[in-house]
Amino acid sequence: MKVERISRSPIEEIRRHIGVIQEAFKQALIPDRITIEYPRERRRYPDNLRGFIVFDKSRCISCFRCAQICPANAIQMNYFENFYPGVDYTKCIFCHFCIESCPTGALASSALHDMAFKSLEEMKVKANQMMRLPQMIREDVQSVEYRVTKKEWKLVRSSELEDIKVLRVIPKIKPKRAFCEEPESCLGCRQCMEVCPHEAIVMERCEITLEGQVIGKGCVLKITERCVGCGLCVRQCPMKILSLREVE
Numbered sequence: 001m002k003v004e005r006i007s008r009s010p011i012e013e014i015r016r017h018i019g020v021i022q023e024a025f026k027q028a029l030i031p032d033r034i035t036i037e038y039p040r041e042r043r044r045y046p047d048n049l050r051g052f053i054v055f056d057k058s059r060c061i062s063c064f065r066c067a068q069i070c071p072a073n074a075i076q077m078n079y080f081e082n083f084y085p086g087v088d089y090t091k092c093i094f095c096h097f098c099i100e101s102c103p104t105g106a107l108a109s110s111a112l113h114d115m116a117f118k119s120l121e122e123m124k125v126k127a128n129q130m131m132r133l134p135q136m137i138r139e140d141v142q143s144v145e146y147r148v149t150k151k152e153w154k155l156v157r158s159s160e161l162e163d164i165k166v167l168r169v170i171p172k173i174k175p176k177r178a179f180c181e182e183p184e185s186c187l188g189c190r191q192c193m194e195v196c197p198h199e200a201i202v203m204e205r206c207e208i209t210l211e212g213q214v215i216g217k218g219c220v221l222k223i224t225e226r227c228v229g230c231g232l233c234v235r236q237c238p239m240k241i242l243s244l245r246e247v248e
Contacts, residue, residue: 063230141247
């Protein structure tokens with residue numbers, strides 16, 4: 001294969017070199033690159049960014065919904081004054097189903113996404129570690145934001161630094177409690193009692209009557225005031241006689 005060399009006149013070569021020098025000066029004075037110089041620069045993310053999960057112990061009712069709905073099995077309920085969730089970030093896929101399913105808004109999302117851990121064990125975060133954002137060593141001196149128009153795509157830099165925000169959405173729902181719709185259909189298997197995290201379900205002894213006469217003794221299901229409406233018993237009941245009702 002024969003390669004032909006492109007021949008240019010001396011004037012064209014000089015113009016070409018001058019153009020390269022002009023472009024270099026332009027990029028040095030007014031750069032139009034879209035590369036973020038992390039960590040000296042930090043990108044502005046939307047408020048609904050799925051980042052580090054923050055936990056509010058005062059709102060948690062230990063309903064276990066977050067642990068059950070997690071598709072990656074990244075949430076484990078650990079006992080810390082009560083049963084509270086902990087997140088294993090070696091498994092977490094940041095879908096935030098746990099936040100969306102929380103009935104009281106005890107879990108919230110933050111804009112912190114660039115976390116660093118020294119070991120895999122440190123990535124298993126307990127509930128007491130989720131009550132506040134991790135300590136940060138910030139090196140950014142300015143924030144940047146992508147702006148896309150019909151004609152161009154550019155990066156806008158600003159010297160104003162933003163704090164890490166925590167987005168907490170409190171669901172507007174009424175409290176619920178479990179109720180037994182058909183007590184006479186209860187098998188007495190006690191599966192609801194075993195799965196209840198608050199020991200709100202008890203079996204009380206009662207007398208079995210037929211045509212006004214006592215023919216024996218049995219047990220009746222009773223749900224106490226300790227019920228928080230988590231719904232675990234409803235899903236566990238083999239006879240499907242338990243349901244959740246809104247209470248005032």
